Amino acid sequence: MNLSRTSVMVALSVFAAVISPAPSRAEDTIKIGAPLSLSGKFVSYGAAAKRGVEMAVDIYGGKVGNKKIEILFRDTQSDPQVAVNSFTQLLSEEKVNFLIGPIATPMAMAGLPAWRRTRALWVVPGATTPLLEEEAGKEPMLFHTFPYGYYYHLALARSLREKLGPGKTVAIIYSDDAYGREHLPYAQKYFTQEGFKIVAEELVRAGATDLNPVLAKIRRVKPDLLLGLVQTTDGIQLTKQVYVQRLNIPYLVGTAYPQLKQWQDASGEAQEGWVGVTTYIPGLKAKADPKYPKLFMDSDVWKAEFTKRYNREPEFIDVGAYVSTCMLLIAIENAGAVDDKEKVAEELKKLDVHTMIGRGHFEPSLGGTLNQAFADVVVHQRVKGADAILYPKEFETADKFEQATYAK
Amino acid sequence: MASLIFQIVVDSLLLGGVYTLMAVGLSLAFGVTRIINFAHGDIVMYGAYAAFFAFVSLNIDPLLSLLFVAILGAIGGYLLFKLTLDRILDAPGINQVLLTFGLGLVLQNVAVILWTGDERSTTPSYAFDSWFLSDDIVVAKGRLIAFGLAVAFVVLLLAWLRWSELGRATRAVSQNRAAASLMGINVRAMYALSFGLSSSFGTATGAIMSFLLPITPFMGFPILVKAFAIIILGGLDSIVGTVIGAFLLATAETTIAYVVPQGIGWAEGVAFFLLVIVLIVRPTGILGTVGRDA
Structure with missing residues (x-):
């Protein structure tokens, strides 16, 4: 049987049309x-x-x-x-x-x-x-x-004020990118509103290798809380260097990064005591x-x-x-x-x-x-490698903030 | 005041060690091949991942895995050179720039596909330890180890270049490619060897960075930028110049960060301003020779 090239092409086209799904x-x-x-x-x-x-x-x-x-x-x-x-x-x-x-x-x-x-x-x-x-x-x-970020600071300031009492001092570290600069005014507003005294505000460069100069300045003002307004990569760096420097600040507060498994894995033992905010956390x-x-x-x-x-x-x-x-x-x-x-x-x-x-x-x-x-927003704290929920009241699994390990 | 100055000196030295590690491999490769390897930061990144997986999967300390990671880096770098750069050695310089830049992007994207963009870090105990020299002066053990290794690497490299047969051949190629070739030195083999060694330093640096910096597929670029600035400052083809450049940059950044209010935000800008000044006053860098004859 002799089949011309054209008839083969036509047959293949018809076959393809039959087997291909109809376009939705x-x-x-x-x-x-x-x-x-x-x-x-x-x-x-x-x-x-x-x-x-x-x-x-x-x-x-x-x-x-x-x-x-x-x-x-x-x-x-x-x-x-x-x-x-x-x-x-x-x-x-x-x-x-x-x-x-x-x-x-x-x-x-x-x-x-x-x-x-x-x-x-x-x-x-x-x-x-x-x-x-x-x-x-x-x-x-x-x-x-x-x-929005300001809900983080509202919840953090409120929960920390409720559980730590009045008259505490805060040092803020913020990154020089949009994240740090956008969060800073809200942190200032809500922490001040809840009666905290801001004793230091230090800028860090996003992606900085060495945070020691900033940490050394903060050590001198001896705050009760350190608030780190940075993103995850800088959060890891900050957490490790705060620990290595043994800053002796009782309460360490981050934003969203303490909930992230990658931050937890990368921070190792330095994560203990860090407070963070989230919308969802396993255990809720x-x-x-x-x-x-x-x-x-x-x-x-x-x-x-x-x-x-x-x-x-x-x-x-x-x-x-x-x-x-x-x-x-x-x-x-x-x-x-x-x-x-x-x-x-x-x-x-x-x-x-x-x-x-x-x-x-x-x-x-x-x-x-x-x-x-x-x-x-949920406020949680890393305690013994797990999350304790401290805010809002209906989800609480712990009733007080723990101090950072080295500050106890 | 005295304690502040002492802390600045300590921090500058420790940061200088980290910067030396970042830059020395890049300087070696350029010194011999005259090719700026824009994938160097990504090679460091692969070293960091290798050390990370050795740490979490096999429980091998980064300081132990460093040796194996360095050997893997040497093999990988040698192969990379033979498969890619060797073929365009005589092409215009822009081709080499584009090739290494492209290689860097490929390496970065492969890392994202394999390991996602999640941040990681090794967590050996010394990465969390420190010594207090006084109430104010703290020495982080992890950084001190990095400093010690940087010194050891540089000394070993200089000794190899000075006293070994291959090292002398490498220097000969670096100084005059044509003359070295006439003396019977296989120039391309020396190029491949130095590129392999450079990659070996890169991956070893990655193993050390694995406990100092967060590991991500994107960690290479900032390292490359810093290393590039250092080798330009010190002199593109000089290992000793690179070391001087690293410590100069670290000292400038640290001093600004301590002394100027909000100085850490200025530190990098001021350090790069210093780079511009050095280049205006001495275009070859502190100890470099590249461009001197031009």
Whole structure:
């Protein structure tokens, strides 16, 4: 049998058309853009957020109503310029009406101008430094689902004042990057408001090899508390060098880093006594939401489910991205599974759920963001290699702060 | 006042040791091959990861794994040279810059894929220990060990260069490539050897950094920048100049950090200002010869 090349090509084309899946029609799918740092220096944030988003979509069943959920992940590479491209591509080419992410403030700030061109419904489960709030907090389509940094300082100052009593002195170390500089005024405000006296404020360079000069200056003022407003890498360096220097400061206070396993592993014995803040910590006992128990489970059940999937304990970004995605999906479903940002925004504002990280309900933040959910902050302390929870009252597992090991 | 000066001296010496470790490998490779290895910081990073995994998986102290890590670094560096740089030795300098820069990016991204961006650190007991010389003056044991090793490395390297056959051949290639070739020295083999040695110093430095600095796939770039500044300050092709540059930079940074209010934020800027001044006054660096004949 003689077959011409053309007939073979035609037959192969027909065969390929038959076996290839039919492309999903745009109206059958709801696309959600997820610009996240999946490589580069913020990769740990982006990877955690991706896990949270994927788990939420999976547990939700992959559909809202009869429409398939398609998450379009884009890697910002932890680079602001690439973040701009990611936002532009998602909003202008893919024409998504919903965005979730990024986590790191610099990436969110980089994407802001591109976002302003379409003003898609934007869920941000991160960006703790209030730059985003200053620039876009009044935007009705921005839904911020992570406490801003000032909530950290409010909770820290309040819990430390409650348990240590009045008249204590604080020395603050802050990094020269956006994180340190943005946190400093809020730390000053809330610690002063609670009656602490700030006796030193020392700047450190982000990524500095040697912190001894700063620590030597702080040693001289003999504060009761040391507050370190730095990010994780500098947090490790600070923790180790404070320990090596035996500063004799009774209470050591960080921001988000003491909850991170990488900080704990890298800090070794120096982590003992450090106080930190978070939205979620293993051991937090939260009950399932009565209306959505399959999505917002008992925190222990959710933790077990997460650990089974990813073979690791969840961290705060995993949980934050999970609950934020679930809330967005519920709102889309409640709006009639439509790809309409206005209707979904209305539904999102109405939501009031009980999640593993507290009440999920949007209301104005202290600093003026119109739609802020999850302002509850947990204060914890590393004691004998585990976490003691000291604030808020309903989650307490310890009733007093321990002094740093060498200060006892 | 006396205790402040003494603390500045102590901290400068200890930081100078760390900086020497960061820069000496880069200086050796450049001195011989005249190629600036922009992947050097990433080679240090791989050494740190090797020491970290030896520590957590096999419970081997970084100071013990240092030897094996250095040998692995030497083999890796030699292979890297033979597979890549050897092929473009006669190409324009920009090709070599782009190649090593690209290699650095590849090494960094492979590290992210393999080990994620999480911060890590080895935690041997001496990394948390210190001696008090007085109430105010503290010597961190980990840094003192780094200082001691930096001194040992430099002495060994200088001894090797001065008294061994291969070391003398390396110096000959460094001083005059054409003449060394005419004397029967295999120039390319010397290049590969010095690149391997440079990588060996890099990975050994990484093993030491594993208990001094947080280990991440991105730790290499700041180390490269610092090392680059030091070898320019000291003289691109001089090991002794590199040591002087390291201690000069460390002293400038430490003094500014102690003496000037909020000085640690200024320290790096002032140190690099010092670099600019030295380059204006003496463009070859303190002890360098590169560019002198140009």
